[in-house]
Amino acid sequence: MGYFLTFGHSPWGQQILTHVSWNLLWASAFAGVAFLVAHASYMVLSAHRKRHPAETDAMEAARPDLPARIPRHSGVARAFHWVMAASMLTLLTTAFLPIAGIKFAWVQWHWMAGLLLTTAILFHVIHASFFMDFWSIWVGPKDIPELKAEVMREFGHDVPGPKPGKYPLGNRLYHLALVVVGLSVIASGLTMMVRVRTPLFPRNPYLFADSTWGFVYVTHGMAGVALVGLVIAHVYFAVRPDKWWITKAMIVGWITRRQYLEHHDPARWVVDGNPKSQIPNPKFQL
């Protein structure tokens, strides 16, 4: 267990959980980089079926009603994303650079970035619940056919299975992982703030028993090291040339009509100007 968790002794001689072992940080970073290398190698070495330009030309010609620029992310959604990214990178650097040997006074920056992240996510939850298509980002049993089709496409097969709606399946799975890990790290982090001095409230180190505090610290540590791997994977996909159009959309807010038709299923992501819409839900038009 010492490889994964660290233990100490309370004043009463009881063994108590204290932290995750920082071996896990390196394990997570290694897993993230290993995934990056494996995926990049596969993409370089394997033969992928790429849609012939003529096919996309034909799709575009069939849909002159669509605008040239398809709105993908509102300004508010983009602002949230980049605020969250900045706060997340600040949290990771302030948490893990000292462990990696780069020493600086990190605690204050860490909890301030944590509060910023918490505020941003609260905003996002409200915004996504009431002003966006809430269910478009989630995964469920209905996505199994898409999963099968995506796996087959990854292996070079040309299958007619469903294409993604607004968000690719990988995107939605990543979001799900981030929800679980992110909420864990935020809940545990906010709880841990009770133990440090802030101008916000009096500290209370005895809010919980030692064993409960140990659980909180381990939860925070586990979620933190998991985020290292998740962020490595996210940045990798964001900078991949074949995914750059998605990243660019997070900057400028739109994708081209051609990209929309090439990568998405118009029946699952309906935009303005589509007279053949099967799902006339205005919330899907964000």
Add this chain to the structure above:
Amino acid sequence: MAVIRDVMPAFELLQPTSTADALTLLGRYGSDAWILAGGLDSFDWLKDRIKRPRYVIDLSGIDELKGVRERNGGVEIGAMTTLTDVVRHPIVRDRYAILMDAAESAASPQIRNQGTIGGNVSQDTRCWYYRAGWSCYRAGGNICYADTPESINREHAILGADRCVAVNPSDTAPALIALDAEMVLRSASGDDRVVDAEDYFIGPGTDITRMTVLRPGELLTAIRIPGDWAGARFYFEKVRDRQVWDFPLVNVASAMVTSGETIQNMRLVVNAVAARPLRLVNVEQFVKGKPRNDQTADAAGEMAIEGAQPLRFNAYKVPLMRNLVKRAIRGVGEWATS
């Protein structure tokens, strides 16, 4: 947990006779090695079984680490020079009396005969929760037992606390910072460096498990004091519970250059109020160019304690620090301003 005190645990004792050999051993054993100078801090840790090193590197046989030498108009003190030798050295007495006063105020004559200046500046904190072996922040855990509503924290920090509220107990450290000294650090990897005394000490915000920037494999070999502040007006005062032998509740060290009664330049340091000696740069800036009188001293004293956050039992340190700063500026006895 049964502890057999006063019986030394088993470890491999290594006794190099040169700095090069000591560095080789440090490089070989890294964080498994424990550096033994005078042993006055170390033996507590070892006998209480709180620290369990596999290898102890005893530096007492390295003559090149001992002695006081003139160097570039200043002085270089080997890290293994005893506090008694520092106190008695004529250069220290004549030119750096503040260091003499500080070293002489440390512990008892017997301890000063054995304790070294390198050990005095590198010693660990005296927080008894930490030294009792509990899993506090400083020991790698996730709580400070000294900063709770029930803690006995009379000797703990009023400034610079960051989760841990332990204080640095060194008497010579503030004097060395006031003299603008430098610490010479040598490393087994050849990555030698010289750091300002002010930067040698680190607070819990930067590294909660260490008191200094010394890394595993590094050795403090010497302390260099420049000639810039030689013969300045010095002030050192240490307040402690027992005058014969105790760690400081608060101590203050200052070096001042005056023109008439106007303060031209000053370095002012307090210790035992935070996890590292605090140089009061804002106070130094404030008093520069001002007359050395009660008014300046009073204002400087108030400025010094800005941001102080006392714990349950150490609020007395706030007026104590304020008054020591005032005395460092105003002086006492025949040196005092009217």
